[in-house]
Amino acid sequence: MRPVLYAVIILFTLTTTAPALVYVEEKGVLFYFPENETEIATALTEKMPEFISFLAQKGLAIKRPLHIILDDKLDEPQVKVHVIPHREIRIPLRAPGVLEDGYTREDPWAYYLFKGLCLQGIYGIRSGIPELLHKGFGDIVSPNVIIPPWVEDGICGLLYAQYREKKFRTLLKPLFFMHRRPPILTSSVTIPRSGPDTTVTGFTASLLYIG
Numbered sequence: 001m002r003p004v005l006y007a008v009i010i011l012f013t014l015t016t017t018a019p020a021l022v023y024v025e026e027k028g029v030l031f032y033f034p035e036n037e038t039e040i041a042t043a044l045t046e047k048m049p050e051f052i053s054f055l056a057q058k059g060l061a062i063k064r065p066l067h068i069i070l071d072d073k074l075d076e077p078q079v080k081v082h083v084i085p086h087r088e089i090r091i092p093l094r095a096p097g098v099l100e101d102g103y104t105r106e107d108p109w110a111y112y113l114f115k116g117l118c119l120q121g122i123y124g125i126r127s128g129i130p131e132l133l134h135k136g137f138g139d140i141v142s143p144n145v146i147i148p149p150w151v152e153d154g155i156c157g158l159l160y161a162q163y164r165e166k167k168f169r170t171l172l173k174p175l176f177f178m179h180r181r182p183p184i185l186t187s188s189v190t191i192p193r194s195g196p197d198t199t200v201t202g203f204t205a206s207l208l209y210i211g
Contacts, residue, residue, distance in 0.1 A: 021069075028064030034072050037093060041070055044091075044113050051114050054163050060121025063087065068116070070109075077101050079112040081119040089116030101153075111160060118156040122147075 033041035102108035
């Protein structure tokens with residue numbers, strides 16, 4: 001009996017000391033956050049209109065009402081997105097661990113918010129018969145296009161990179177990927193005359209051409 005009593009006391013203590021959730025609402029978007037995490041919440045709510053506007057320009061309109069929760073109890077390696085029973089984005093408050101989604105981001109919470117909004121935009125794409133069914137049955141109707149999670153991650157990562165105006169990092173120069181005819185290696189190769197130091201192989205010549 002005593003262990004049960006102790007467990008009830010501990011549970012009551014934890015629930016009473018946990019910070020209360022507060023929220024702000026703007027144009028059909030409700031943003032919930034612990035009252036002691038005002039700094040992160042303020043930064044996210046300031047960036048949110050820019051995210052929504054950018055995604056709308058890319059054809060991913062955000063449908064409302066939308067609930068966004070900065071969850072201090074969520075122990076997940078990435079943002080959680082739902083459209084049933086209501087449109088929701090849950091952002092883990094804890095910083096991502098090594099090799100988790102968002103670990104290399106300068107601001108992982110902003111990335112989580114952008115990715116959540118991006119996924120909401122993808123899930124909201126409907127036209128034709130699915131759009132007509134959606135008007136009658138709501139979000140239980142799937143979007144027109146169902147894509148694997150890794151493709152969703154790629155789309156959101158690409159759009160976030162465009163938003164941040166970052167150039168793609170590759171081991172080779174972008175010149176390598178331009179549509180150009182390959183060089184004629186025979187015209188780039190010199191015949192050795194006095195020794196190996198005067199020899200340029202075809203592979204080396206092609207690298208010199210690229211660089």
